[in-house]
Amino acid sequence: MVDATDKKCYVDFGYEDVPYDEKSRRVKQVFDSVADRYDVMNDIMSCGLHRLWKRFTVSLCQLKPGNRVLDLASGTGDLAARMWSAIGHNGELVVADINPAMLSNGRDRLIDEGISGNVRYVLADAESLPFPDRFFDVITIGFGLRNVTAKQNALRSMYHCLKPGGRLLVLEFSKPTVPGLSRLYDLYSFSVLPKMGRTIAGDEESYRYLAESIRRHPDQETLKCMMQEAGFESCQFYNLAGGIVAVHRGYRF
Amino acid sequence: MKLPGVILAGIEATFNRLLMEQPDLICPALDGRCICLNLTGVDLALFFRFTADHVILLDEFEQCADATISGTPLALASAGSGNNTRDLRFDGDLQAARAFGDLLQGIDLDWEEWLSRYTGDAIAFHIGETIRYCRQWGGQAKQAFAEDLRDYLQTETRQLPVRDEVEQFVRGVDELRADVERFAMRVQRLHHRIGSDGL
Numbered sequence: 001m002v003d004a005t006d007k008k009c010y011v012d013f014g015y016e017d018v019p020y021d022e023k024s025r026r027v028k029q030v031f032d033s034v035a036d037r038y039d040v041m042n043d044i045m046s047c048g049l050h051r052l053w054k055r056f057t058v059s060l061c062q063l064k065p066g067n068r069v070l071d072l073a074s075g076t077g078d079l080a081a082r083m084w085s086a087i088g089h090n091g092e093l094v095v096a097d098i099n100p101a102m103l104s105n106g107r108d109r110l111i112d113e114g115i116s117g118n119v120r121y122v123l124a125d126a127e128s129l130p131f132p133d134r135f136f137d138v139i140t141i142g143f144g145l146r147n148v149t150a151k152q153n154a155l156r157s158m159y160h161c162l163k164p165g166g167r168l169l170v171l172e173f174s175k176p177t178v179p180g181l182s183r184l185y186d187l188y189s190f191s192v193l194p195k196m197g198r199t200i201a202g203d204e205e206s207y208r209y210l211a212e213s214i215r216r217h218p219d220q221e222t223l224k225c226m227m228q229e230a231g232f233e234s235c236q237f238y239n240l241a242g243g244i245v246a247v248h249r250g251y252r253f
Numbered sequence: 254m255k256l257p258g259v260i261l262a263g264i265e266a267t268f269n270r271l272l273m274e275q276p277d278l279i280c281p282a283l284d285g286r287c288i289c290l291n292l293t294g295v296d297l298a299l300f301f302r303f304t305a306d307h308v309i310l311l312d313e314f315e316q317c318a319d320a321t322i323s324g325t326p327l328a329l330a331s332a333g334s335g336n337n338t339r340d341l342r343f344d345g346d347l348q349a350a351r352a353f354g355d356l357l358q359g360i361d362l363d364w365e366e367w368l369s370r371y372t373g374d375a376i377a378f379h380i381g382e383t384i385r386y387c388r389q390w391g392g393q394a395k396q397a398f399a400e401d402l403r404d405y406l407q408t409e410t411r412q413l414p415v416r417d418e419v420e421q422f423v424r425g426v427d428e429l430r431a432d433v434e435r436f437a438m439r440v441q442r443l444h445h446r447i448g449s450d451g452l
Contacts, residue, residue, distance in 0.1 A: 059262070060266075064306070234311055234314070236309075236312070238262055239258050247258075253285075
């Protein structure tokens, strides 16, 4: 497992192994490239299911009015928008992303939807969050953890920023659990998805990376163990779409 | 057995919605505690971990639960509806287990109010009225069917005895059993006397 001390080691970038420092640069290139068509592609790739997955994730947050929440790797702000309505005007929403293009798109979209006032935008790396300890009630990261170079460091960083009783929700692609689904899913990911990326977003390589990075991402049980190792308790995962996507939840007590 | 995550999350969400409407149901005895509900027969364990304002539902718990309530689904349902708890087994912190039982019994699901948020008051009221009518009709039909069946079996076909006959028979059996026991004791006493007198 990659640790903060191993900065000379190689890490995965899809099926490639790249130097530690290069991964974040290449992930940035991917998201710079897809930022403008990100929402459209999400809708097409998942047949709109990503909206249900995000709704389900927010329902697991147990949000209350007045909560302070952090949406990491916020992208175009889908999760953030849903959480904002639950925390009310007394709450505080922090929207963070490591990629300026995605953060800018997300900010524009949230402002267009009238979501403002108690919202802050932060360009931040999930591995070293610039927030005090015990600061947030809820942290979410939707389809972002697999792009983080040192996932364990990021989980530890999130753990420290949570208040006691706070929870982390990780929405991420995972490993299909329904028999026979894996073959179909592979066919879709490696044959259909890159072609869709080329046609709609004009970028085949980024969507090939998407498929590869999903395969390299830890499966449900491994991610749960990583969360427990970072200090989270009462960890539980919820498979969606036959395990193609899973929501992991862990608490800091 | 494990419940699918979506169902688990649904139960948890329903529970928390009810607790949000009745926040005083979570008493201090439950704060920070974990109660295991062990459904024997279906081999299903659910862990309810309580925080100050909500409950977390888990299918695995890394530590030992503070209290465990074990029983068949029927026994749990019977206890949940306020009937006997004889068929349930309690382990661990009994105060926490009792607080959990009180919480389950204290939950008052005002489903008509919940439905009205989605359908409006008028439609929710009509649905409620229909369901109440169906429930009342179902209760009456069940009672009428039971009475008709009893009359048919007891009076017309005479396959079953009437209650008085059964009670008389049971009383007779009890008296006979008592007589036999008394007689056995008397015979035993006579045996002892014969043995001690050397006759």
